[in-house]
Amino acid sequence: MVAALSQLILDNFSPNNTCKPTSSIFTGIPVVDLSKPDAKTLMVEACKELGFFKVVNHGISMEFLAELEDEAVKFFKLSQSEKEKSGSALPFGYGSKKIGCNGDVGWVEYLLFCTNPSLISNAFFPEIISETLRSLVNEYVSTVRNMACEVLEMIADELQIQPRDSLSKLIRDETSDSCFRLNHYPPCPEVELDDQQALLNGRNLVGFGEHTDPQIISVVRSNNTSGLQICLSDGTWAPVPSDNTSFFFNVGDSLQVMSNGRFRSVKHRVMLADSLKPRVSMIYFGGPNLNEKIGPLSSLMEDGEESLYKEFTWSEYKNSAYRTRLGENRLKLFEK
Ligand SMILES: C=C1C[C@]23C[C@@]1(O)CC[C@H]2[C@@]12CC[C@H](O)[C@@](C)(C(=O)O1)[C@H]2[C@@H]3C(=O)O
Ligand SMILES: O=C(O)CCC(=O)C(=O)O
Numbered sequence: 001m002v003a004a005l006s007q008l009i010l011d012n013f014s015p016n017n018t019c020k021p022t023s024s025i026f027t028g029i030p031v032v033d034l035s036k037p038d039a040k041t042l043m044v045e046a047c048k049e050l051g052f053f054k055v056v057n058h059g060i061s062m063e064f065l066a067e068l069e070d071e072a073v074k075f076f077k078l079s080q081s082e083k084e085k086s087g088s089a090l091p092f093g094y095g096s097k098k099i100g101c102n103g104d105v106g107w108v109e110y111l112l113f114c115t116n117p118s119l120i121s122n123a124f125f126p127e128i129i130s131e132t133l134r135s136l137v138n139e140y141v142s143t144v145r146n147m148a149c150e151v152l153e154m155i156a157d158e159l160q161i162q163p164r165d166s167l168s169k170l171i172r173d174e175t176s177d178s179c180f181r182l183n184h185y186p187p188c189p190e191v192e193l194d195d196q197q198a199l200l201n202g203r204n205l206v207g208f209g210e211h212t213d214p215q216i217i218s219v220v221r222s223n224n225t226s227g228l229q230i231c232l233s234d235g236t237w238a239p240v241p242s243d244n245t246s247f248f249f250n251v252g253d254s255l256q257v258m259s260n261g262r263f264r265s266v267k268h269r270v271m272l273a274d275s276l277k278p279r280v281s282m283i284y285f286g287g288p289n290l291n292e293k294i295g296p297l298s299s300l301m302e303d304g305e306e307s308l309y310k311e312f313t314w315s316e317y318k319n320s321a322y323r324t325r326l327g328e329n330r331l332k333l334f335e336k
């Protein structure tokens with residue numbers, strides 16, 4: 001017997017015809033090799049055109065990534081009642097099928113972690129989350145944060161933003177309001193055989209519905225199961241081929257504002273095309289301190305250029321964003 005929430009997700013298959021095909025001019029996900037001299041130029045071009053790029057040659061150990069993934073899989077294999085002992089996902093902890101608190105659902109379970117040491121309370125993470133998983137997550141967050149800072153400094157160099165840590169310092173700060181998410185898209189045996197065929201024929205099970213990330217930058221790493229898609233500027237969806245050796249960078253709403261609309265906060269979603277193959281993803285969301293004012297960076301603005309957005313702090317934006325449904329255009333309220 002399929003529970004009500006699962007039934008709601010299963011009933012919500014997206015048939016072929018609502019999913020626009022990939023644009024014919026799309027030549028693929030931009031790949032930025034961090035060791036190459038053209039890296040800065042390529043990442044800025046990608047942030048303007050797509051708001052999305054893939055990073056290779058990042059120097060992060062594959063063994064370490066595999067270790068964290070294994071530990072995450074171990075956690076998700078616990079019984080439902082044990083996982084629920086990890087506290088509710090709001091604000092941090094374990095969540096299943098419900099995303100946020102405004103009625104969104106997806107075929108996903110997850111752990112949300114706060115990355116600010118001064119806000120982490122053991123109450124959110126009782127012993128059920130192994131010491132090994134906690135310490136791997138801490139190491140992962142600090143390694144990925146460093147890479148994200150390097151990327152933000154390269155972007156600042158290319159755009160001649162001064163000082164070059166104008167962006168990176170916002171997420172490096174110990175008090176930054178960043179978070180980390182482990183997503184597990186479990187196999188879905190409830191999908192009947194007919195539907196399995198339908199999935200393979202292009203109908204989709206929604207894992208994580210379309211949305212933009214509210215923060216500055218997000219860094220996604222997944223196992224080798226596909227599903228992530230990005231929305232191109234012509235409104236078509238492009239699948240992102242999975243690659244467990246690379247990291248994918250998303251421009252978030254806050255960076256779109258800081259660049260005064262030069263960069264695009266990319267709409268993305270996870271659609272599960274094979275209901276029997278689990279997907280595991282880990283995402284670092286780099287956000288600023290709650291009191292930080294979010295607005296176009298002055299050293300980027302040209303003479304006479306006006307801000308496209310009203311002034312707001314990250315706390316104001318976050319509070320407003322968390323009152324919206326996943327797929328809403330959250331920045332609209334803040335446009336001038
Ligand atoms: C429906 C929602 C889930 C979300 C909070 C929100 O109200 C709107 C933004 C959503 C999002 C997307 C990116 C991240 O996964 C996330 C943690 C975030 O900061 O904003 C989620 C929020 C969530 O899952 O609580
Ligand atoms: O799981 C993924 O690959 C992406 C999920 C996502 O976009 C999110 O958690 O905000």
Ligand SMILES: [Fe+2]
Pocket residue numbers: 211212213218268
């Ligand atoms: Fe996202």
